[in-house]
Amino acid sequence: xxxxxxxxxxxxxxxxxxxxxxxxxxxxxxxxxxxxxxxxxxxxxxxxxxxxxxxxxxxxxxxxxxxxxxxxxxxxxxxxxxxxxxxxxxxxxxxxxxxxxxxxxxxxxxxxxxxxxxxxxxxxxxxxxxxxxxxxxxxxxxxxxxxxxxxxxxxxxxxxxxxxxxxxxxxxxxxxxxxxxxxxxxxxxxxxxxxxxxxxxxxxxxxxxxxxxxxxxxxxxxxxxxxxxxxxxxxxxxxxxxxxxxxxxxxxxxxxxxxxxxxxxxxxxxxxxxxxxxxxxxxxxxxxxxxxxxxxxxxxxxxxxxxxxxxxxxxxxxxxxxxxxxxxxxxxxxxxxxxxxxxxxxxxxxxxxxxxxxxxxxxxxxxxxxxxx
Amino acid sequence: xxxxxxxxxxxxxxxxxxxxxxxxxxxxxxxxxxxxxxxxxxxxxxxxxxxxxxxxxxxxxxxxxxxxxxxxxxxxxxxxxxxxxxxxxxxxxxxxxxxxxxxxxxxxxxxxxxxxxxxxxxxxxxxxxxxxxxxxxxxxxxxxxxxxxxxxxxxxxxxxxxxxxxxxxxxxxxxxxxxxxxxxxxxxxxxxxxxxxxxxxxxxxxxxxxxxxxxxxxxxxxxxxxxxxxxxxxxxxxxxxxxxxxxxxxxxxxxxxxxxxxxxxxxxxxxxxxxxxxxxxxxxxxxxxxxxxxxxxxxxxxxxxxxxxxxxxxxxxxxxxxxxxxxxxxxxxxxxxxxxxxxxxxxxxxxxxxxxxxxxxxxxxxxxxxxxxxxxxxxxxxxxxxxxxxxxxx
Numbered sequence: 082x083x084x085x086x087x088x089x090x091x092x093x094x095x096x097x098x099x100x101x102x103x104x105x106x107x108x109x110x111x112x113x114x115x116x117x118x119x120x121x122x123x124x125x126x127x128x129x130x131x132x133x134x135x136x137x138x139x140x141x142x143x144x145x146x147x148x149x150x151x152x153x154x155x156x157x158x159x160x161x162x163x164x165x166x167x168x169x170x171x172x173x174x175x176x177x178x179x180x181x182x183x184x185x186x187x188x189x190x191x192x193x194x195x196x197x198x199x200x201x202x203x204x205x206x207x208x209x210x211x212x213x214x215x216x217x218x219x220x221x222x223x224x225x226x227x228x229x230x231x232x233x234x235x236x237x238x239x240x241x242x243x244x245x246x247x248x249x250x251x252x253x254x255x256x257x258x259x260x261x262x263x264x265x266x267x268x269x270x271x272x273x274x275x276x277x278x279x280x281x282x283x284x285x286x287x288x289x290x291x292x293x294x295x296x297x298x299x300x301x302x303x304x305x306x307x308x309x310x311x312x313x314x315x316x317x318x319x320x321x322x323x324x325x326x327x328x329x330x331x332x333x334x335x336x337x338x339x340x341x342x343x344x345x346x347x348x349x350x351x352x353x354x355x356x357x358x359x360x361x362x363x364x365x366x367x368x369x370x371x372x373x374x375x376x377x378x379x380x381x382x383x384x385x386x387x388x389x390x391x392x393x394x395x396x397x398x399x400x401x402x403x404x405x406x407x408x409x410x411x412x413x414x415x416x417x418x419x420x421x422x423x424x425x426x427x428x429x430x431x432x433x434x435x436x437x438x439x440x441x442x443x444x445x446x447x448x449x450x451x452x453x454x
Numbered sequence: 455x456x457x458x459x460x461x462x463x464x465x466x467x468x469x470x471x472x473x474x475x476x477x478x479x480x481x482x483x484x485x486x487x488x489x490x491x492x493x494x495x496x497x498x499x500x501x502x503x504x505x506x507x508x509x510x511x512x513x514x515x516x517x518x519x520x521x522x523x524x525x526x527x528x529x530x531x532x533x534x535x536x537x538x539x540x541x542x543x544x545x546x547x548x549x550x551x552x553x554x555x556x557x558x559x560x561x562x563x564x565x566x567x568x569x570x571x572x573x574x575x576x577x578x579x580x581x582x583x584x585x586x587x588x589x590x591x592x593x594x595x596x597x598x599x600x601x602x603x604x605x606x607x608x609x610x611x612x613x614x615x616x617x618x619x620x621x622x623x624x625x626x627x628x629x630x631x632x633x634x635x636x637x638x639x640x641x642x643x644x645x646x647x648x649x650x651x652x653x654x655x656x657x658x659x660x661x662x663x664x665x666x667x668x669x670x671x672x673x674x675x676x677x678x679x680x681x682x683x684x685x686x687x688x689x690x691x692x693x694x695x696x697x698x699x700x701x702x703x704x705x706x707x708x709x710x711x712x713x714x715x716x717x718x719x720x721x722x723x724x725x726x727x728x729x730x731x732x733x734x735x736x737x738x739x740x741x742x743x744x745x746x747x748x749x750x751x752x753x754x755x756x757x758x759x760x761x762x763x764x765x766x767x768x769x770x771x772x773x774x775x776x777x778x779x780x781x782x783x784x785x786x787x788x789x790x791x792x793x794x795x796x797x798x799x800x801x802x803x804x805x806x807x808x809x810x811x812x813x814x815x816x817x818x819x820x821x822x823x824x825x826x827x828x829x830x831x832x833x834x835x836x837x838x839x840x841x842x843x844x845x846x847x848x
Binding site for chain 1: 530742744750754756
């Protein structure tokens, strides 16, 4: 058993994805044709041999639990270790967690303290990537620092507000740190992955919560680093990582995996991404179908034209329909001759024959689960 | 421990060497041969069991059992990971004096009497591991019980002119069987046995023991056990089934059954009807379809990258189809790589094959010609511009 346990944050902040997260956590948001966002965090951990995982979730977690269950798909259904859900109400707390520190504190007695592991790794389900966490863990141990944070360049752009961003000097040492800030592009964004000794995390959570400090990045990492009490190292990740924190990003990033290089960076032979299995038949491509540059999951029936789109399982595109630049979730049906461009269809949406819906890349048309148009 | 008596235990005969499937069964037991893009042949009877409420299945296997064992695992994909019952792979017992192979279908069941007795079943359902069909065994079982039958045999109507190729059940108006003829020259009826039997366990056990003690017996259900029960005046009934059913024991029938899953209203709809077909699923991303590819009337499973043209074919999980590849009327089994410009027609390409660019496999046939299927065994490599002739088997 690996000497590391993990906490995965499923939905500390869900508000920015609006209607897509009305009835599900950010973690269980479908991504890339057959995954939920949390599959990536769980698979990264499982691939690194981390098999003792607490999933912190606050509300709307039914779809998450349905998806993950006992974690069999990730090899997490173990006698010892395995998977636990950490929710406010199961911890004797009658309000939601205001920030990660409150959640960590709530998880201390029932989860963190019980584990025999020496280290803990924190991960964020909203960041989609395939990362070798073994390398991160080893680098952290070798560095002798208190905390290692995984960072990525190219995310900070002066507009996107980040939980934590750092700038590095020539030696790769953190020279500046900013929280809740639209950092300029020379900053590197935190990917929400932190490694540290478990004792340190538990003590910090207790001390912080006692002083009404509940934001992990702001009240612990930044403050203690600025006060010289905490040594923090940055580990730079060079491959593809998606931060799906707004509808626009979610839409853009789903379509981005159509690109071969991006797709192959996310779906690597050496880092398998696991997900809940659904028994679906292979997809059927009919006589008049025309499918160009698409990601297509199993169980679809494609009779019309689909271009530059991501189709989840069991989607039906009827004869004469045109679907362009769309993300279509499971079991949605597009009627004869309908035309869709720049749309996100949540699950089980039905588009009637002849309907025309045109969004824009910045503002895709979003249809809620079960909508009939 | 005391467990409740089981109403029915299923025994799946998966042991055939499958030599008519040639290279496809060289290192693979017949039931583990891929089918329909993401399934294996055994998924069909196993899923039928689960969908019929039968939760105890023994799989009898002796040739190349490793892959089958690994595929079945603990039975979780079929919901058969039960604490009492579930699915068990049963190789021949290694006896203290000699390791004994299964001599025939009846002997395979005979050797596993202790397994069946553990569940103290009323009935035993005997299935074959090389048929593609969807069937509710619960209805057959209810029929069997309502007639208080010793054996019920599933039959289907075949064209009269083909009846001499099958085991034919001659029945009375009440569906009781008065005669069983194996491949009769002059068939009296066209009720062909499907190789699916429900036995009253107490009756079957008695005849299995008698059959085993008869040194002249081939220990075969069709040849020995069923005629013996009939000769003794046992209550034997025919259960009529009129859904899709196919014995995929030959290259041509395996190819044909795959082709029959294609179309908007296919002869065998993998998706339709009662009961889902379960399979072991692997962690693969969704399939990518490139802008230069053109796919017409085909099934393509997950985990593929498709750059070429595919017509009237089945492409299984994890395949890569390069640019300007043409695939027609073919079955591509899992994890096959087909490089740019290769042409594949009327072929079955085994798992893990690698087809280099410019290779040409198989040919085309006129309607009035006998189709010849080219076949590549598992993990075969076809070199650049190599030609595999129509009907050639490598």
